Amino acid sequence: MAFVNPKKKEVQVKIVYYGPGRGGKTTNLEYVYDKFSSRIKTEMVTIKTHGDRTLFFDFLPFDIGKVNGYDVKIQLYTVPGQVKYNATRRLVLRGVDGMVFVADAMAVRREKNILSLKNLQENLANYKRSIFKVPMVLQYNKVDLAEQGIPILPVETLEQDLNSKLKTASFPASALMGTNVVATLKKIISLTMASIVKDLK
Amino acid sequence: MSYTLGQEQLDGIENVLQQDLIDIGVSCVFLIDMAGNIIANRDNGESQHDVYSLAALAAGNFGAVSAMAKIIGEGEFSLLFHKGVKENIHFNKIVSDFLMITIFSNDISLGFLRLKVNEAVEKIKTALGAIEVP
Numbered sequence: 001m002a003f004v005n006p007k008k009k010e011v012q013v014k015i016v017y018y019g020p021g022r023g024g025k026t027t028n029l030e031y032v033y034d035k036f037s038s039r040i041k042t043e044m045v046t047i048k049t050h051g052d053r054t055l056f057f058d059f060l061p062f063d064i065g066k067v068n069g070y071d072v073k074i075q076l077y078t079v080p081g082q083v084k085y086n087a088t089r090r091l092v093l094r095g096v097d098g099m100v101f102v103a104d105a106m107a108v109r110r111e112k113n114i115l116s117l118k119n120l121q122e123n124l125a126n127y128k129r130s131i132f133k134v135p136m137v138l139q140y141n142k143v144d145l146a147e148q149g150i151p152i153l154p155v156e157t158l159e160q161d162l163n164s165k166l167k168t169a170s171f172p173a174s175a176l177m178g179t180n181v182v183a184t185l186k187k188i189i190s191l192t193m194a195s196i197v198k199d200l201k
Numbered sequence: 202m203s204y205t206l207g208q209e210q211l212d213g214i215e216n217v218l219q220q221d222l223i224d225i226g227v228s229c230v231f232l233i234d235m236a237g238n239i240i241a242n243r244d245n246g247e248s249q250h251d252v253y254s255l256a257a258l259a260a261g262n263f264g265a266v267s268a269m270a271k272i273i274g275e276g277e278f279s280l281l282f283h284k285g286v287k288e289n290i291h292f293n294k295i296v297s298d299f300l301m302i303t304i305f306s307n308d309i310s311l312g313f314l315r316l317k318v319n320e321a322v323e324k325i326k327t328a329l330g331a332i333e334v335p
Contacts, residue, residue, distance in 0.1 A: 001334055002203035003238035007211040011203070012238040042251045045258065056265075059257045075237065075257065091264040095236020095334070097203075199203040 002097045002196050010071045011200060014095055015188055018120050019102035020112040021053070021081030024141040024175035028102060029060050029076055031181045036062060054080040057092045067193055068200040074189060081116065090123045098135040098192030100184055103162055105140045105172070107151035114161055131166070135191035138163055138170035139184045144177055204334055211241060213328040218243040221321040222303060227314070228288070229304040232295070232325065234334055235260055240299065248304065259302050263292055282311065293318050295325055298334040 002013045017025040026046070033044045040062045047056035058078040063071060079089040101120065103113040121131040138158075146152040153161075155172055163170055169187050173180035206214075214232060222230045223243050231242035231252055237260035242252050263281065270278045281292035291303040291314060301322060305314055 001234075001236060003234060003236075003240060004203050004205035005211065005240070006205060007208050014236055014238070042254055045254045047258075047261075056261055057257075059254060061253045061257075073253070075253070077257070087268055088261075088265065091261060091268065094260075094264065095234065095238070196203045199205065 001095050002199075004070070004196075004199055008071070009069060010073060011067075011196070012073045012075060013097045013189075013192055013196070014075050014077065015098040015100065015192060016092060016096045017076065017078040017100045017102055018089075018093075018116070019081055019141075020104055020109060020116040021083070023081055023102045023104040023109070023113075023116075025078040025081060025102045026054055026058050027175035028100070028139070028141075028181055028184070029058050029078055031175055031178050032062075032076065032185060033060055035178065035182065039063065053082065054078055055085070056080065056088050064189060067197060070200045072193070076185075083115075083119075086119065086123070089119075090126060093123050094127060096124075096129075096134060097196065098137075098188045100137050100139055100188050101162070102139045102141050102175070103158060105142045105152050105158060106145060107153050110153055110157075110161065113158075117162055135188065135195050136166060136168050137184055137188040137191065138166070138168060139175075139180070140170065140172045141175050143172040144174035144179065204332075206240065206329075206332065210328050210330070214241045214325055215243060217321050217324045217328065221317055221324070225313075225317055226309050227303055227305045230301065231256060232299060232301050233260060234298055235264065235300065236334075237261070250304065255302070259290075259292065259300060263294070263300055280315075291315070291318060293322055295322050296329065298332075299325075299329070301325065 004011045045059040049055045060076040079092045140158045171180040171184045218230050229244040229248040232240040233256045237257040239256045267277050279294045283290045293301045
């Protein structure tokens with residue numbers, strides 16, 4: 001849950017990137033870190049395996065300026081996507097304010113996206129949170145791979161699989177190229193801030 | 202959804218951190234919630250630590266250790282301590298939703314630190330009152 005500090009006039013907001021393994025969650029954060037390096041005063045924290053896979057989480061804090069006179073500190077986290085790391089994934093979700101679900105648009109990953117979204121729903125339920133109530137944005141990553149002849153799921157299929165009940169904003173994207181990475185981030189920040197702005201008096 | 206503490210509560214907590222810990226020679230202390238948010242922090246003016254990253258990692262670390270405790274049949278390990286060459290970190294849980302993290306050099310003995318931390322924790326519990334993180 002976002003913590004509002006009336007003394008420092010500051011609010012800390014936690015946004016978590018979720019999704020199947022090798023889907024591009026860390027790549028999203030790396031792009032943001034690179035793009036906004038002038039605004040980010042600290043180094044991105046990553047806890048990964050020797051094989052460069054996320055083991056626990058990545059963490060990237062940055063300031064977006066003031067809302068209602070409060071300094072807003074956005075804290076971006078990723079979870080490890082691999083199925084076996086569910087215990088650590090659940091820990092990262094604690095106190096989440098907003099979510100980006102990074103789906104892998106490659107046709108071969110269709111099932112993994114659906115399972116990961118279901119896993120997110122279960123893990124949120126563990127904290128008595130509903131997937132339908134936490135602000136969320138979907139990102140269909142790797143759409144650029146179509147140019148290389150790799151079979152990509154049509155957006156309509158991804159929408160049908162993942163967004164038919166959530167009915168939230170979604171972006172076809174390429175985290176590697178940076179396409180729609182910032183648009184995704186802006187959307188989740190605005191949805192998340194809308195959900196807590198009433199508390200900033 | 203969000204939660205907050207009042208100005209007086211925050212003043213009270215910062216006073217405890219300053220008087221009970223920083224003034225005895227602790228280099229940096231911060232109170233965080235289990236989501237990794239910083240509630241209050243104080244330092245001796247010399248430490249240049251990135252407290253936001255430390256808070257995120259500390260919450261994750263404590264969460265991981267709690268999960269390990271449950272697997273071996275312990276409710277929880279309420280105290281954690283990491284020893285370094287020059288600096289050490291001490292974690293102490295405060296009620297169910299908060300953690301106090303203290304960074305201190307070898308100039309302070311662990312026993313003395315634990316004593317002072319326990320005193321501070323009791324005062325902070327009183328300052329927090331019956332707050333529940335949603």
